[in-house]
Amino acid sequence: MFNFVRTISFILIFSFLIISCKQQDISKNLIPLNLIHLDKIEIVMFESFPIQANVIARGYFPDNCTEITDIIEEFNNKTITIKLLTGSSSEIQKPCSKVKKAFDEIIPLDIRNLTADIYTVKVNNLTTYFELIVDNTI
Numbered sequence: 001m002f003n004f005v006r007t008i009s010f011i012l013i014f015s016f017l018i019i020s021c022k023q024q025d026i027s028k029n030l031i032p033l034n035l036i037h038l039d040k041i042e043i044v045m046f047e048s049f050p051i052q053a054n055v056i057a058r059g060y061f062p063d064n065c066t067e068i069t070d071i072i073e074e075f076n077n078k079t080i081t082i083k084l085l086t087g088s089s090s091e092i093q094k095p096c097s098k099v100k101k102a103f104d105e106i107i108p109l110d111i112r113n114l115t116a117d118i119y120t121v122k123v124n125n126l127t128t129y130f131e132l133i134v135d136n137t138i
Contacts, residue, residue, distance in 0.1 A: 033069060033085040036061070041123045043109075043130045050136045053109045057084060057123050061103060065096035068105060075110070079120040082107060113137050 038059040046052040061067070065088040072083040084105060088096065109121070114136045121128050 033087050035124045036066075036068070036084050036086045038084070038124050038126050041121070041126045041128050043121060043128055045130065050112055050138055051132060051134075053111050053130060055082065055107045055109055055121055055123060055128075057082075057105045057107065057126075059103060060100040061086065062100060063088070063096045063098050064101050066101075068103070071105075071107060073107070073110065078117060079122060080109060080111075082121070082123045084124055111136055 036059055038057050040058045042056045042058075044054045044056060046054075066086050067088065068084055069087045070083075070085040072085070074081045084107075107123075111119075111132070114132055116132050116135050118129055118131045121130065
């Protein structure tokens, strides 16, 4: 009976140590998400039907380790809101320099089935508009 209790105690303690170490490893690799400041956004419309459009977001990363990690797009009442989230990892093999790095991000807009109207596009800190002259439905 004593050996059984010792074995179970050892397994529980060992499992707790493994889980604790694993959680520390995971937390070291987490990438904090931040909205990146943009310098310019531009809408590019394609002459096709249904009409297709991209928004081109231009800006600078604060260093060579920062990158876009997520793009979130929401549509509400004739407004398309896009959030460009960035992060960096301390686990990158190269050292980070504080030299700004320019980027252009091309984001396809989901404008299928929209009616003819003027729409607002917000990307992080910037806002622009585009107009659909005809309904974009098939």
